Amino acid sequence: MRIENSFIPVRGVGERTERNLWRAGATHWDEFDASLVGAKTGDRIETFIADAAAHLDDGNSRFFDDCFPSGERWRLYENFRDETCFFDIETTGLSPERDSVTTVSFYQDGETTTLVSGEDLTADALREQFTDAKLIATFNGARFDVPFLETSFDVSIDVPHVDLMYPCRTLDLTGGLKQIEKDVGIDRDRPDISGRDAVRLWREYERGDQSSLDTLVSYNREDAVNLERLMETVTGRLHDRACEGLDAELV
């Protein structure tokens, strides 16, 4: 599913109308025919397509972040795949006021970077990681990772965001990231480590055990890398579900 298959951002177009358009053969902006809907809606769709095509050429993901309903923002992924930054944080607890961030791992376009507290984890380093990203992807990051980083480092993470927890829930995938990875067949090198262990590992590292930091970093990196595989799985399933019952293929 690509952005150019979507009509749902247009006022007056919901899930039903969009499916009717697809059924009628208008599976892509280029194939839209205003006679398929009423005059007013047709005008709105044509205006939207003209605007959106320009923003797409400019690589302006923010435009689409604003106009897509939150439940449909996963559709941005295919267009901005190479510029999607998957990230995950580890902390010493749940409270941004009392606890601190220990490591942050980023995975973008095949490259993984980890920032470690006391070494290279700074506000500037965080800003730099997000600079090139057109889209960020997390699991429960809307409520945990992003606010935690913003509070701890006084940064503003103002990048279109797909929080995979919600698309997963619409696919009946629940139980936390580790459980969902298991359910969709994503393997881990260290399936025995949990978030609570991450706190323990950090404490051990503070007491001088370098190997604990190595374990923590590899766990954190695996979280970030696996998010990409989860995104591929989830967007694939949502695409299939959107196309269910259609003769036409969305390309």
Add this chain to the structure above:
DNA sequence: TGAACGTCGCTTTGAGGTCC
């Protein structure tokens, strides 16, 4: 042109679920 119907958007409310 107007009535009837269908669809969508907006607002409110409540609950679920996740992070370390």
Add this chain to the structure above:
DNA sequence: GGACCTCAAAGCGACGTTCA
């Protein structure tokens, strides 16, 4: 175990479409 964002559902009004 605390925090709380997001989503889904429901209800209502507005708008758009269809058809006679």
